Structures are given as structure tokens and as C-alpha cells.
Amino acid sequence: MAPPARDTPTPTARTEAPTTSPPRAPLTRERVLSAAVALADDEGLWALTMRRLAQELGVEAMSLYHHVANKEAVLDGIVEVVLDEVNATVGAPGGPAAADAWQPAMRHRILTARTVLLRHRWAPRVLETRTTTNLPAIAYFDGTLGVLRTGGFSWDLAHHALHVLGSRALGFTQELFEPDDPDSGGDEAAAMLEQMADRFPNLVGMLAEVVHDDVGTLGWCDDQFEFEFALDLLLDGLEARRAAG
Amino acid sequence: MAPPARDTPTPTARTEAPTTSPPRAPLTRERVLSAAVALADDEGLWALTMRRLAQELGVEAMSLYHHVANKEAVLDGIVEVVLDEVNATVGAPGGPAAADAWQPAMRHRILTARTVLLRHRWAPRVLETRTTTNLPAIAYFDGTLGVLRTGGFSWDLAHHALHVLGSRALGFTQELFEPDDPDSGGDEAAAMLEQMADRFPNLVGMLAEVVHDDVGTLGWCDDQFEFEFALDLLLDGLEARRAAG
DNA sequence: ACCTGAACACCGTTCAAGT
């Protein structure tokens, strides 16, 4: 009879790895940055402190300094993690054939990048504070340039287009009227405006005309729609400049 | 003979105010915010701490809390100070008659706002972090809406235009390649790219074509030009949407 | 080599006390 143990997989102990797996994964730069991204995603950028990050990894704060130089390096790192994710997503094959139609290709590219950044809303804010040159960002813009060049842009016009599209794709529009509490803040702001019809006649006039469903609130800005409206404006404008030579 | 003192102004003691001026101006919310703006202008946002701000005013840190609720209130306040300055500047009379030409009027308005924000480069970054509704910002956008309406925009299109232009006028484009040290950083980044011609063929190709004076540096982005390029793109696009009805 | 405890120099903020 063969020995039953070790060969018979039980529900709890499934296929065991041939090598002995360590009880705790050792700390690495990658693990530190992943935990930092997760922490910022879950609890916001303000929660990302060195002490809290260490706690999340089951380690003392000072241990982090063996894998990252300081907190600035953590911020540099998490931005690169997110931009790597952006590049991996937009670079996935199977997108529309970009050969003859740069506009839908660019549209798809930027809207795809946006979906990634929406999962890491803190990222654009941190990106804006980075001063060091950033490899994944360079790679992203190189890909953008590739789409433009394939579409027949001159280098000069592609250069300007990069500036225009870059601020749209990576630098988010601030949500002017986004309230802290999505339920109450809008009403509050609307009530405030209501009292100031004479001071802000245009805003009040627009509100009266544009608000659809929730009358009396300011939650009527469809962010996705506004983003695409601005994006198409830019794309059409660039196409006109391009066609003009 | 008249007494010589008190009537004869000396070079050091000029015209004395009729009321007795206090040796130290009392602390007010306005003085606190002015000092905070000046501190951020001079030494950057990172230097703006409650303790440092108090020191700048010749007072203890805790005294500030009698005039502002906390540091968030200081940040709210200095944003409003800057936006008041924006409104005062763009609202000054003597601008081009906006009645029949909305495009030059808007162009002038936004470029004027930009000159103010360039004097307070920290302001857009702080503005993006504000969650509370902000009266001077509302006033600014109301003025913008006024220009659009005078130019014949529908409320709906004016609403979208507000989003588009708002992110341009108040939310700055991050300067992707702006180095810490304007002299060395560009060369460093260019050298890095040089080594990666195969990885980033488009960027390297563009650099080879577009760089004018300082070959080998990345300091070839004229921020003002790029801003106006993007702005005109948006304005032309909006005009086309408007004319289409 | 990798991790840690104690310590330092800073934060924002509270509180009880001064005038």
C-alpha cells in the first residue's frame, strides 16, 4: 500500500509547491508600492503615511526605508505603478485598427486610460506634484505620438497635440460643484445660488434651463459626457489643423 | 514764533495720521490670509504651516485659531483671495467691447486670468483640493457664462463650454518635462531619451525635428504658446458647435 | 542582510491659563 499522506490532496492542503514557501513573503519594493496603491485606493491619499503603510504590511515603519528611499520615492513609485497599468491597458491588442482612422483610435486610447485613472482617483493629483521625469509617462506619450504620426500629423502639430491631449488625458478636470456629501451638498449650493439670482444671473438662468431630473440640485453634470464633449472638441479641432496642412 | 516741532515734517517722520496708529496692527482674518498668500508665493506651499505663518505675523501659532478655524480654512481662504484678484482683474472695464465678438472677449478674459494665476502658481493645485463651494469661483464662471450668452450660445452649449474652458483657465496643464533645475534637468532627460531611441522612437523622432535653439535639451516647450494653441482649438471648436445651432 | 526600538525635529490642534 502506498502511504496515504503527502500524495492525497485534501480540501485544505491542495497541491503543494515543490519548493518550501516562506511563511511571510519578504518585503520588496514591489510589495511596498502595491500596498501603497491599495491603501490610497481604499482610504484616500491622506491615509498614506509611512507608519500606516508599514502597519498594512505587518512591519515596522522603519523597515520600509530598506526598500524605498523616503516618502517621495513612494509617491514616485505609486504613480509609476498606475501609469504602467494605463500602458498595459491601452496597449492591449485587439483595439480598432489605427492605420486609417486616427480619431477613433485616439478616442479609444484616451477613454481607456481614463477608466484606469478613475480607479485611482488620487493618481493625477500626485502626478502633478512629481518633478522627476517619469518613464511610464514617457512611454504613454510615445504611444500617443505614434497614433498621431500614423494619422498623418507633422511632428510639429503632433507636438502641440501632445500638450493638448496630455492635459485632458492625465490631468483631470476639477469637479467644481462636486459636494462632500453627494446628497446634501448639491442642494445646499443650489439654495445658495437661489438667494443670489441678482448677483449671478447667468448661472441661475442656466440652472433653470439645463437641470433635468433632480430640479433644485447641482448634481446635473454628467462627468463622462463632459469629458467626451471636450475630447471631441479637441479631436475635431486637431483634425481641422491637420487637414489644413 | 511757531513751535518748530510737530508742524515741520522731517524726512523720517512724514505726515502723521490724525488718529493714533497702534504700534502693531491687530490680527484679523484678512491679515492672516494676506500673509499666507505672500508666504506661499515667496517660499512655496510646503512652507505654509500654521507655526511658520504665525511667525511671519509676529505672533504665536495658537493666536491664528481666533481668526481662522483651522488650516483647511486658511487654504479655503487663500484660494478665495486669489480668485478675488482674478475677478478684479478680468472684470476691469476697458476691455474689448464684447457685444459682437465673443471669441476675442473670451480669449482676453482667460489670458488675463492666467496672468494672475501665474503669480500664484500654487493656487490651481490648492483649488483642486477644495471641496466646499467657493463664491469667487462661482462669480468667475458667472462672468464667463455672461460672455458666452452675449455671444449667442444656448444655455446647454454654454454649460458644456463652461466645463471645457474651466479646466483650461483654472486647472493648469502639468509641465511634464519641467525639470527641478531648469539648467541641468532638461539635458539629463534628453540624454536618457537618447539612450532609448529604440524604445521611444516617436519621441526621439519628434525631438530631432522640433527642437530649435538648444539642441539636446528638452526646454523647447513654450508654455504660453501651448496654452494659446489649446485655447484657440477650444474656441474654434466651440464656435463651430455654436454656429451649427 | 534585513529588521527594529528609541529618539529627534517637526506638524496641527486642544486646553487651561493669562491679560
Next chain:
DNA sequence: ACCTGAACACCGTTCAAGT
């Protein structure tokens, strides 16, 4: 009423010490 000193609970980071 306005301002203050001492104190509290946090930061990021350094350093000498542990294994």
C-alpha cells in the same frame, strides 16, 4: 476679547543596536 505656554497625538526620518 484676544493672546499664550504647555501638552497631546500625530508626522517623516536618523541612528545605533539587534538577529
